[in-house]
């Protein structure tokens with residue numbers, strides 16, 4: 241396989257004392273041909289060999305491509321790893337991971353509070369290929385013991401997401417890594433979907449996980465402009481095997497998307513810091529509206545978050561990313577009207593970009609998750625996710641405030657006129 245990635249040793253990966261420097265300098269090399277400081281976009285399917293004895297370093301862009309390899313080196317460096325493996329989307333990365341680690345007859349343990357697309361992939365596709373699975377509540381002090389209890393002799397992979405999308409419940413990575421190794425006798429790997437925090441705010445591999453998985457579509461690219469996924473690990477044999485799977489199924493990232501993602505990476509630490517601070521402000525404002533349109537607020541930076549101690553331990557710098565979620569009083573109808581009343585925030589299926597983005601999880605990202613599964617993890621019909629962007633947070637709060645005022649004064653008016661109260665409205 242033509243890929244310089246194979247030559248890395250973990251001990252040779254340069255270490256930077258700060259994420260800001262690593263995000264800009266880590267894994268970066270000036271292009272040897274043009275000396276360009278920005279990695280060139282090599283938009284070519286194939287590469288020319290001189291002779292059969294001296295093949296080109298990259299043979300074919302389904303296998304590897306110079307622009308994609310540059311992003312891989314940089315994503316690896318920020319996590320102090322060999323080069324990452326990049327894919328067309330986050331779900332393409334998950335698919336490659338599942339195909340690389342599971343075969344018919346094997347068993348997979350997953351956190352139950354997890355991205356809806358992951359649930360669909362496992363329930364509707366993997367199950368049909370003979371891979372069985374168990375969803376486990378991995379949050380709370382009992383989470384690691386529940387993971388251990390779900391592990392069978394055939395379990396090869398444990399897959400968790402923390403903070404979970406969109407409930408923001410946390411899983412103790414260190415404790416689950418320990419439980420996975422002990423209960424499986426070392427036969428199961430632990431993978432963590434670290435999309436919400438990225439290696440800038442959480443380091444699953446330092447906490448004992450074997451694999452970190454990312455939808456780079458979200459904060460890493462960060463500008464709503466390019467799809468992508470990546471896998472990081474310190475296990476070189478595993479990375480080589482995942483590259484081979486990617487070559488077999490052909491789900492590598494497109495060079496232009498890798499180019500845009502590498503550009504996003506440089507400002508990732510700065511953006512995440514601001515996203516986290518803005519999200520903290522929005523979460524605190526939402527708390528101030530509890531009882532007045534808001535039923536409850538989820539954000540790991542809130543003083544009364546049930547896993548506040550774990551958040552402080554597991555997230556770097558007491559920063560918790562840009563995603564906040566809350567439940568609106570009045571269920572689906574109130575949520576629908578609130579989302580329609582927003583003027584600045586965009587109603588989309590996306591998180592982690594410069595724009596503030598809102599999502600109705602039950603009907604959008606988690607529409608394919610069975611209703612009882614959704615309700616068990618807390619995604620009710622009045623549940624709203626907000627990915628706080630980089631606008632001035634006062635403007636985001638003003639937009640939410642006017643939307644709440646619109647919806648809840650409408651309710652009051654209809655109640656006063658003898659109409660149905662909001663909670664009961666259809």
Ligand SMILES: *Cc1c(COP(=O)(O)O)cnc(C)c1O
Pocket residue numbers: 329330331332355357401405433435436454455456457458467468469591
């Ligand atoms: C979006 C997302 C994914 C899937 O990524 P795509 O790039 O959309 O395929 C996986 N996990 C999490 C936590 C996500 O938010």
